[in-house]
Amino acid sequence: MDFTLLVIIIVLALIFDYINGFHDAANSIATIVATKVLTPFQAVLWAAAFNFAAYFISMYWIGEFKIGNTIAKSVNENFITLEVILAGLIAAIIWNLLTWKLGIPSSSSHTLLGGFMGAALAHAGALSENGVDVINYAKVIPTFLFIFCAPLIGMFIAYLITILIMNICRKVNPHKADKWFKKLQLVSSALFSLGHGGNDAQKVMGIIGAAVICYHMNIGDVAYTALDSSHRFAHFVEDWAWVPFVSFLAIGLGTLSGGWKIVKTMGSKITKVTPLEGVAAETAGAVTLYLTEHMGVPVSTTHTITGSIIGVGITKRISAVRWGVTINLLWAWILTIPVSALIAGIMYYILKMFL
Structure with missing residues (x-):
């Protein structure tokens, strides 16, 4: 029974990873589509390639998966069961699909964390x-x-980068500058897509890791029980080396599916974005993601790019930002963890009736 549950969890986690890809595709391509640098299809292809490329950076350059480890250890291991993880995953998928349907750019990472904690509680x-x-x-x-x-x-x-660029380029022909920044947007969106893949694929890895460790502990596997809890995740990564690879692949495939409702919100509803501002927003978002990944803190790529887009908007004037849309997004961010936790708690009790 435990092995069957483990398989179901892994399959659902990868489905969530795929959903995360198309739910969050807008984060890295919204500005590049809004400025017509690439068509929507070209943009998702570009973003998906760099989502997957992030695997090789995490695996062979950084050499560890800090965010995955953080997610796996967000709940005390005494309260982690396969039923808890399954309930949390189902809740996260429900909330992600609901917000995607409504075109709300909520956080996939926070719904996953909320679901995991709610089921554990x-x-x-x-x-x-x-x-x-x-x-x-x-x-x-x-x-x-x-x-x-x-x-x-x-x-x-984003505010600092925009001001810096505007001062450096103040004597440059506007038409010529616009052409250059359209080309630079390819670089900045690629950098952000690398950050998105490296950040979000690891969250699913962390959930699968928690499930695998729980399974091996339940069956008394000496390779896991003999290890200190702080070293079990690293052993999981070595022992189940295909999981990181498939996690990054799934998010890339999800990005290929796109998320056009959210592209519209992120690319035009918050503030009107030029190629220069697109470069500034995506670069700022990428820097933030790399910084938090280095710290091992799982953050929302949605929150990050939204803040970056607001940053370039306020360089023009405060009123350039559509604050009504932004406040609605803020409510979605605040509600994500508690609502996901509540759904997960309900799912846990339903699962216990049948398992």
């Missing part, structure tokens, strides 16, 4: 009160803080 409540923290706050609190910090960092960096 339901499981802990179903067991008993034993004084042990269900949530690993050392891992989770930085993630909560970066719901607000990531877009602010992106906004600040």
Whole structure:
């Protein structure tokens, strides 16, 4: 039964990864489509290629998967069961599909984290009160803080880059500059797509890792039980080397499917974006993602690029940003974790009735 559940979890996690790809495709291609540098199809092909290329950077250059490790350890291992992980995944898929249908650019990473924690809390409540923290706050609190910090960092960096570029290019022929920035957008969107792949594919890896470790611990596998908990994820990566590869591949394939409703919101509804501003926003978003990946903090690529787009918008004037749209997005961000946790808790109790 445990092995069957593990297989179901892995399949669902990769489906979530695929959904994450088309749900978040807009993040890296919205500005490049809005400025007509590439057609929507060319843009998703470009982004998907670099989503997958991020695997080779994480595996062979960085040499570790810090974000995956953070997700896997966001819940105390005493409260992780295969049923908990399954309930969390189902909740995350439901919320992701719902927000995609409504065209709301919510965070795939936060819905995954919310689902995982919500199911674990339901499981802990179903067991008993034993004084042990269900949530690993050392891992989770930085993630909560970066719901607000990531877009602010992106906004600040984008503002600085835009001002810097405008000062450097103030004497350049506008038509000539526009042509150059359209070409540079290919580079900046590629950089952001690398960050998106490296950040988001690892979140699914982390969930699969938690499930695999739980399974091996349940069957008493000495290779896992003999290890300290801090080393089990690294052993999982070595032992199940195909999981990172497939996780990055799935998000790339998902990006190929696109997400046109969200492209429209991100590319035009927040603020009108020029090629220069597209370069600034995507570069700022990429820098933010690389910084947080280095820190091992899972952040939302959606939040990051939204903050970056706002940053370039306010270089013109505060009113250039459509704050009504932005406030609606903020509500979606705030609600994602608690709503996902609630759905996961309900799913956990439903699953326990049948498993």
